[in-house]
Amino acid sequence: MPPTNHPTLRQRRLGTELRKLRERAGLTVTRAAEHLGVNQGRVSMIETGRSAVSADLVRRMASAYDCSDQALVDALATMTGRRHRGWWEEYREHLPSALVDLAELEHRTTALRVALVIHIPALLQTTDHARSLFRSVVPPMRQYEIEHRLTHRMKRQGILHRADPTSYSAIIHEAALRMGFGGPAVTRGQLTHLLDMSEMPHVTIQVVPFGTAYFPSTGQSFDYLEGPVPQLDTVQLDTHHGGCEFLDAEAQLVKYRAVLDQMTSCALGPAESRDFIHELCRET
Template sequence: MPPTNNPSYRQRRLGVELRKLRERAGLTVTQAGAHLGVNQGRVSMIETGRSALSADRVRGMASAYDCTDEALVEALGTMTGRRGRGWWEESRDHVPVALVDLAELEHHATALRVALVVHIPALLQTTDHARALFRSVVPPMRQYEAEHRLSHRVKRQGVLHRAVPPPYTAIIHEAALRMNFGGPSVARGQFKHLLDMSELPHVTIRIVPFGAEDFPSTGQSFDYVEGPVPQLDTVQLDSHHGACEFLDAETQLDKYRAVLDRMDTCALDPTRTRDFIRRLDRDL
């Protein structure tokens, strides 16, 4: 197969995980190639996500690397194939590539957990709220850029409305509810939407009030995307310059799991969260 010149994050992640298996086996790239019957250049292309693989090839590599973690191997097998099959590929020329990669991760997630301090989660925003948010960006977006972002965001939200959606948990700080993007009428629509979404069986929304004790000092918003096995989880961070950063090292995943666990202890339960949102709505 011809090489993939611009692999997606998911393709690169598959290569990274295969490299980890090789290194744990104590093999160099040259030695791995000899085991697999390919040259070292092919191994390097696989490990950078630039060579498409079959699930059978992944199993063969895992066997050559003496990996006995069957759950991990099967999960890696589901990450194979070439790019270009999902709806998100239509957005690749119109929105930042990292947002396309995030949409692909969300599509394949087994569960989604998000923690936000200043903004409403993207998958829970109304179109009016999202438009107001895009208008606040510095430097300003051109209108066509904002519309592409909005279209992409709405399509991303479809993951919560599939026949079999992933469990979704959003921990939102009170500050995000009080930002008032777009004015009171937009805020009321957003509050109603949060209440409606919170009634879905797979959606859990919890608010962290200003008075909560032991709130984690990180204060950073992030998405935690769960894979089919914990080793394939991913953390997505928003940066101040508008890009997405993906973290997948074991220590990083452990850190953000711990942050989520701490936030759980600070947040109101779902019933009290709905009461809290209703009070804010009445106070507008």
């Protein structure tokens, strides 16, 4: 199979993890290629996600790199093969590639934890609320761009409604609940939707009210997507230009897990949060 010049996030992540294993084993690309009986160019392309790799070769690489973590090796083996053309691929020509990769990452994640200060989580937004956000983007989007973004966002929400829904936890600051995007009617609809979603057994919503004495956040929104093993977790950060940044270094994962745990501890409980949102809805 010829190399690809546009590897997906999943392909790049597999290559990154294989590179990490090689480096921990103290092997150069040249030495690794000798152990595997392939040329060093093949190893380099695998590590950058530009060359497809079989599950068998992944296991051979793990063995050559003295990786004894069988759970990790098994998880890496499942990431091999041809690109799975999910619904998100139809947006690859219309949206930034990072947004398309995010949809695939969400589709495959085992659990999703998010924290937001200014905005309602994307997977919990109503169509009217999301449309009002896209209309306020600077510079303004064309109408067809808004519709692409909107349908993409609504399809992403499918992971919460499928037969095997993803476990989803959201920490939302009171500021986000009071922003009022779209006006009172849209805001009431959005708050009501949050209440409805919070009743789903796999969805947990917690509110951090104004006046909380301790809030371990800089105000930046982020998602924490859990993989089949902790080493394959991913942090997604929103960027000012409307895209996404993905983090997967071990130290970064540890940091953001700790931040989420601390934010959870200072937020209202799920039942108290429902009462809080209900009261805001009455006020709106």
